[in-house]
Amino acid sequence: MKKIPSTPQAVVIKVDGSAQLVPCDASKTLSLDKLHDLVGGYIEIVRASRIAPLVMIVNEEGRLLNLPLNKNATAWQSAIHGFQQIVGDVVVMCQQGEDLVGLNPKLAKQLGGAFTMRLQNDVISDFLKEHVECELTKVKRHAR
Numbered sequence: 001m002k003k004i005p006s007t008p009q010a011v012v013i014k015v016d017g018s019a020q021l022v023p024c025d026a027s028k029t030l031s032l033d034k035l036h037d038l039v040g041g042y043i044e045i046v047r048a049s050r051i052a053p054l055v056m057i058v059n060e061e062g063r064l065l066n067l068p069l070n071k072n073a074t075a076w077q078s079a080i081h082g083f084q085q086i087v088g089d090v091v092v093m094c095q096q097g098e099d100l101v102g103l104n105p106k107l108a109k110q111l112g113g114a115f116t117m118r119l120q121n122d123v124i125s126d127f128l129k130e131h132v133e134c135e136l137t138k139v140k141r142h143a144r
Helices: 032-039 071-081 105-116 121-143
Strands: 009-013 019-023 043-047 054-059 090-096 099-101
Touching: 009 071, 009 105, 019 105, 032 043, 032 054, 032 090, 054 071
Parallel strands: none
Antiparallel strands: 009 019, 009 090, 043 054, 054 090, 090 099
16 A cells, blocks of 8 residues: 655646646745746635635736636636636645645645546535545644
8 A cells, every 4th residue: 555645745736637746845835936836927826615725826927928727727716616717737735824835645635636537516526525624624623
């Protein structure tokens, strides 16, 4: 059985439909330079869930630069907030106050796998509701 790493990870949802897991640094985050590299420019934070502190980090000038449509990120965003076109590669992380932190490695792997399979909107929403609520409950218990 393959061991899942313990380092928090970010999930990159690429425009080609693939997903990539990116290990966070020792402070459980990614540097601003790394985020710039992953999205191809200045960053903008887009809320990615009504039930969890998940955010998408997108290229702030993506539409101006005519970046290609990210169908999976757009489907996810549309299922949650109504249609919102997302362009370019995006990075998914958690927002804790002003900080962006990586996801639990198990959740990151599952989320990355979900996007690689190009799930439909309702399946993505069900996946997020089930798995993210579970992870948040664990985080809240540990914080006490």
